[in-house]
Amino acid sequence: MYGKTHGKPPGRTRAAVVSALAGLLFAALPAQAAHAATTPADTGFEAGSTGWSAYSAGGQTAASFTEAGGHSGSNRLTHWSASAYKVETYQHLSGLTDGTYTLSAWVRSGGGQNSAYIALRNCGSAEQRTDLPPTPNGAWIRLVTSVKVTGGACTISLNSDAHAGEWANFDDISFTSGTTGLTVKGGDLSTLPKNEAHGATYRGATGTSGDAMSILKASGMNYVRLKVWVDPADGYNDKAHVLAMAMRAKALGMKVLIDFHYSDSWADPGKQNKPAAWAGHTYSRLRTDVYDHTYDVLNALKAQGTTADMVQIGNEINAGMLWPEGSTDNWSQLAGLLTSGANAAKAVSSSTKVALHLAEGGDNAGTRWWFDNAVSYGVPFDVIALSYYGYWHGPLSDLQTNLDDVASRYGKPVLVAETAYAHTLANGDALENNIATPDQLVSGYPATPAGQAANLRDVLNVVEAVPNGRGLGAVYWEPAWTAVSGSGWDPADPASGNAWENQALFDHNATLLPAASWFSHR
Numbered sequence: 001m002y003g004k005t006h007g008k009p010p011g012r013t014r015a016a017v018v019s020a021l022a023g024l025l026f027a028a029l030p031a032q033a034a035h036a037a038t039t040p041a042d043t044g045f046e047a048g049s050t051g052w053s054a055y056s057a058g059g060q061t062a063a064s065f066t067e068a069g070g071h072s073g074s075n076r077l078t079h080w081s082a083s084a085y086k087v088e089t090y091q092h093l094s095g096l097t098d099g100t101y102t103l104s105a106w107v108r109s110g111g112g113q114n115s116a117y118i119a120l121r122n123c124g125s126a127e128q129r130t131d132l133p134p135t136p137n138g139a140w141i142r143l144v145t146s147v148k149v150t151g152g153a154c155t156i157s158l159n160s161d162a163h164a165g166e167w168a169n170f171d172d173i174s175f176t177s178g179t180t181g182l183t184v185k186g187g188d189l190s191t192l193p194k195n196e197a198h199g200a201t202y203r204g205a206t207g208t209s210g211d212a213m214s215i216l217k218a219s220g221m222n223y224v225r226l227k228v229w230v231d232p233a234d235g236y237n238d239k240a241h242v243l244a245m246a247m248r249a250k251a252l253g254m255k256v257l258i259d260f261h262y263s264d265s266w267a268d269p270g271k272q273n274k275p276a277a278w279a280g281h282t283y284s285r286l287r288t289d290v291y292d293h294t295y296d297v298l299n300a301l302k303a304q305g306t307t308a309d310m311v312q313i314g315n316e317i318n319a320g321m322l323w324p325e326g327s328t329d330n331w332s333q334l335a336g337l338l339t340s341g342a343n344a345a346k347a348v349s350s351s352t353k354v355a356l357h358l359a360e361g362g363d364n365a366g367t368r369w370w371f372d373n374a375v376s377y378g379v380p381f382d383v384i385a386l387s388y389y390g391y392w393h394g395p396l397s398d399l400q401t402n403l404d405d406v407a408s409r410y411g412k413p414v415l416v417a418e419t420a421y422a423h424t425l426a427n428g429d430a431l432e433n434n435i436a437t438p439d440q441l442v443s444g445y446p447a448t449p450a451g452q453a454a455n456l457r458d459v460l461n462v463v464e465a466v467p468n469g470r471g472l473g474a475v476y477w478e479p480a481w482t483a484v485s486g487s488g489w490d491p492a493d494p495a496s497g498n499a500w501e502n503q504a505l506f507d508h509n510a511t512l513l514p515a516a517s518w519f520s521h522r
Contacts, residue, residue, distance in 0.1 A: 037051075037093060037094070037095070038093060038094070038095045038096055039093070039175065040091050040093065040156055040173055040174075040175050041091065043172060043173040043174060044070060044072065044073045044075070044171060044172055044173075045066045045070065045073075045075045045076055045077045045170075045171060046070075046073050046074060046075050048066060049064075049065075049066050049077060049089070051091055052077070052089055052090070052091050053089070053090055053091070054087055054088065054089050054090075055087070055088045055090065056085065056086060056087045056088070057086065058085070058086060060081060060083075060085040060086065060087055061087060062081070063079055063080060063081035063085040063087045063160070064077065064078075064079055064087045064088075064089045065077075065078055065080075066078070069169075070171050070172075071106040071140045071171040071172050072106075072171070072172055073171070073172075075171075076169045076170065076171040077089060077158065077169065077170040077171065078167060078168070078169055078170075079116070079158075079160035079162065079167060079168045079169075079170075080162075080165075080166070080167040080168075081162075081164065081165075082164055082165065083164050084162065084163050084164050085160070085161075085162055085164075086160070086161040086162070087159070087160055088157055088158065088159045089157075089158040089159075089170070090155050090156060090157045090158070091155070091156045092122070092153065092154075092155045092156075093153065093154050093155070093156065093175065094152060094153040095152060095153075096149050096152045096153060096154060097149075097152070098124075098149055098150050098151070098152060099148070099149060099177060100146055100147070100148050100149070100177065100178060100179040101120070101123075101146065101147060101149055101154065101175060101176065101177055101178070102144055102145070102146040102175070102176055102177075102178050102179060102180050103118060103119075103120050103144065103145050103146070103147075103156055103173070103174070103175055104142060104143070104144045104172075104173070104174045104175075104176070104465070105118045105142070105143055105144075105158070105170055105171070105172065105173050105174075106140045106141070106142050106143075106170070106171045106172045107132045107133075107135075107140065107141055107142075107143055107168065107169060107170055107171075108132075108135045108138065108139070108140055108141070108168070108169040109132040109133065109134055109135055109167065109168045109169070110134065110135075110136065110166055110167045110168075111133075111134025111135075111136065111166075111443075111444040112134070112162070112163060112166050112444075113132075113160055113161060113162040113163070113166050113168070114161040114162065114163075115131070115159065115160070115161045116131065116132040116159065116160045116161070116162065116168045117129045117130060117131045117132060117159050118130050118132070118143055118145055118156075118157070118158055118159075118170070119145065119156075119157040119158075119159060120145055120146070120147040120154055120155070120156065120157070121154075121155050121157050122153060122154060122155040123147045123148070123149045123150070123151075123153065123154035123155070124148070124149055124150030124151035124153070124154075125147060125148045125149070125150055126147075127147075128145045128146060128147040128522070129145055129157075129159075130143045130144065130145040130461055130464075131454075131457060131458070131461070132168055133396055133444070133454075133458035133461070133462075134443065134444025134445070135395070135396070135397065135444075136443045136444055137395050137397065137443075139395060139396075139397030140169075140171070140397070141396055141397055141400060141462065142400065142465050143461055143465055144180045144461075144464060144465045145180070145522075146178070146179045146180045146181070146522070154175075156173065156175060158170050178469075180464050180465070180469070180522065181464065181522040182460060182463060182464055182471065182472065182473035182474075182521055182522065183472055183473055184222070184223050184255075184257075184415055184472045184473030184474065184475065185220055185221055185222050185223065185460075185473050185474070185518075185519045185520075185521060186221060186222065186223030186224065186225055186255075186257065186473065186474070186475035186476065187216055187221050187223070187224065187225065187475060187476045187477075187478075187479040187480070187505070187519075188224075188225040188226075188227070188259075188418065188475055188476070188477050188478050188479075189212070189213060189216075189224050189225070189226065189245065189249075189478075189479070189480055190225070190226050190227040190237055190245075190259075190478070191236070191478055191480070191481045191487065192212055192213065192245070192480045192481075193236060193241050193244070193245060194234070194236045194486075194487045195480060195481060195482060195484050195487045196212075197486075197487075198484045198485060198486035198487045199484060199485075200212075200480075200482055200484045200487065200510070201510055202215055202480065202482075202506055202510050202512070203215075203506075203509075203510055203511045203512065204218070204511075204512050205511065205512045205513075205514070205516075207511060212480040212506070213248055213249065213252060213254075213480075214252060215512055215516075216479060216480070216505070216512075216516060216519065217252045217253075217254060219512065219516040219517055219519045219520065220516075220517070220518075220519030220520030220521070221254070221479075221516070221519040222253075222254055222255060222519070223254060223255045223256070223257055223309075223310075223473075223475060224245065224246075224249040224254050224255070224256055224257070225256075225257040225258075225259055225417070225475045226242050226245050226246065226256065226257070226258055226259065227259040227260075227261055227315065228242050228258060228259065228260050228261060228297055229261055229263060229264055229265060229275075229491075230262070230263065230264050230275035230277065230278075230293060231264050231275055231276060231277060232264055232265065232491045233264070233265070233491040233492040234491040234492070234494070236491065237491075239296070239297050239300065242258065242297065242301075243300055243301060243304060243306070246258075246301055246304075246306040246308075247304065247306055249306075250305070250306045255309040255310070256301070256306060256308050256309055256310075257308070257309065257310040257311070257312065257355075257417075257475065258297065258298065258301070258308045258310070258311045258312070259311075259312040259315055259357075259417075260293070260294060260297075260311065260312060260313060260314060260315070260341065261314070261315045262274075262275070262290060262293070262314060262321055262322055262341075263275055264276055264491075265490075265491055265492075266489075267314070267315045267316065267317075267321065268315065268316045268359065269316050269318045269319055269359050269360075271323075272314075272317065272319065272320060272321045272322060272323045272326070272327075273323065274286075274322050274323070278322070283325045283333055283336075286322055286325055286326070286337060287336055287337055287340045288340070290322075290337050290340040290341045290344070291340040291341070291343065291344045292344075294311075294313070294340075294341045294344035294345060295344040295347060295348060298311065298344065298345055298348040298349070298352070299348050302348055302349060307348075307349050307351075307352065308345075308348075308349070308352050309351075309352065309353065310352065310353040310354075310355055310383065311341075311345045311352055311353070311354055311355065312355045312356070312357045312385060312417065313338050313341035313342055313345070313354060313355070313356060313381075314338065314341070314356070314357060315357055316357060316358060316359040316387060317334075317338075317356070317357065317358065318358050318359055318360060318366065318370060320334045321334070321337065321338075322337060325337075328370070328373070331373050331377055332377060334377075335373075335374065335377030335378065335379050338356065338374070338379045338381075339378070339379055339380065341354075342354045342379065342380045342381060343380070346380075353382040353383050354380065354381050354382045354383065355381065355382065355383035355384070355385040355415060355417065356371075356374060356379070356381045356383075356384065356385065357385035357386070357387070357417050358370055358385070358386055358387070359386070359387040359393075360386075360387070360393055361386035361387055361388030361389075361393045361398075361399050361402060361403075361416060362388065362393040362394030362395070362398030362399050362401075362402060363393070363394075363398075363402065364398070364401055364402040364405055364406075367384075367386065367402055367406055368405070368406065368409065371384065371406060371409075371410055375410065381412070382412065382413075383412060383413055383414070383415055383472065384406050384407070384410065384412050384413070384414045384415070385414075385415045385416075385417035386399075386402070386403070386414065386415070386416060386417060387416070387417060387418035387419070387477075388416050388418070388419050388459060389418070389419060389420060389421075390421065390442040390445070390455065390459075391421075391435055391440050391441065391442050395442075396458055396459070396462055399416075399459070399462055400462045400465065403416075403462065403463065403466050403471065404466055404467060407466050407467070407468070407470040407471070408467065408468075408470075412470070413470045413471070413472045414463070414466055414470055414471060414472065415463075415472040415473060415474070415475070416459060416463055416473070416474035416475065417474075417475050418475060418477040419456070419459050419474050419475070419476060419477065420476060420477045420478070420479075420500070420503040421435075421442075421445060421451070421452045421455035421456065421503060421515075422435045422441070422447040422451075422452060422502050422503050423447065423448060423449045423451070423452040423502060423503070423504075423507060423513050423515070424447055424448070424502050424507070424508070425437065425438065425447045425502065426502065426508065427483075427501075427502065428482065428483030428498070428501040428502065428508045429483040429485070429497050429498055429501065430497055431488070431489075431496070431497025431498060431499050432499065433499050433500065433501070433502050433503075434499045434500060434503075435447070435502065435503065436502075442455065447502070449507070449513050449514050449515070450514065452503075452505075452513060452514075452515045453513070453514045453515035453517070453518060455515075456474075456476065456515045456518050457515075457518050457521070459474055460473070460474055460518055460521050464521075464522065476505060476515075477500075477503075478500055478503075478504065479504055479505035479506070479516070480504060480505070480506060481498060481500055481501060481504055482498075482501050482504050482506050482508070482510055483497075483498050483501040483508070484498075
């Protein structure tokens, strides 16, 4: 287990003793008595945590110590104790030029703590913190948090409030000028009109009834994603419904992401069926179809004063789109179709961002292969969009590796265009849910309201940590798709049911869940 060996912490240095003494001092003196400098000392914990101090109201400063097994060097800081503990390892900086600063740290955690987080406090503005995710696979995750310094001082703070035997690791700390944050905190509300038409109602966290989009907006959601189907059997997700939903979103001051499927129904890695009206068309004609359809929808949005802020040319197109002509087996043709869509979007509005969207957010090799081809064929795009569902796409460390790599490799911002997690395993209708049994869950995230909230929080934190501000944010998939009779997944079958309602951000009583509060994330 990470953070302990044979039931007790190994490799403990004199830092534990220093920490204990420092804790006594800290209890009697203000924070300014700690290490005073404009840059932190011993950021890799290679010098026995020189410059760091520990504080514990319960006298448990020995729970903070350095030991072997660092992220990049030999050592790391560990929080661990055989009994319940609450400890802070901190370092105070002074003489800073006022402005915005960012704390970065590589972390690991066994999970289960009451709280474990990195923070910036005593900085002349509100404390800022980022929670550690559970990392049972032992992989390191980089976290960031930023704060506005006023008054020239700030405290770097590493915290654990844990039960007996729970652990956290910290390493490779940095404190630099600059800020972090997310610009996209979105939700895909494509199914909301169908749900509402079949009687769905929604309540805020306090139980007050209201419009689902307005409730989510009040929680901090600032982007609405809307999928477009060409000629759907039930009439939903067509041009008219997209126009109406865009009007609602823009009226609330939200931005709009339009997701073109180029199909009459669902398009994803397993199916990319052409619309029936395009079925017999040649490749050349399909390029025209893509351009015309994209231009038509986007121009209609512009004409009503709701210009799209971002557009996806295809949905989860790992294996291409408009099969077979647009399969990745024929990249030159796929590139032509994608370019037609991108050109149409820019012809309507040069400010609309063009995103290319893949599933498998944790698959770095696959993402590289796909975008290397897109670049080599000259496909224009502004944003790399990836779906990430932890129960399908691997641990958070895989997502971080992929996001960081492709943002750097292609010099483009990255977006988690779809993510979701279960708040319960209980079913809300007769159709078995996609996530229905405990063995499908991600370790460290129970199927509870708190587990769902932690999962969304940690996805957002990984996106925020993408270097150079290239992490745009995340879009929660169908937060308002609750179980309502008639609002099933199959547009051709009204009785088809909903396999996602236990991952909505409204519970089975249609009340807003705590996870929605993370739309207010920095």
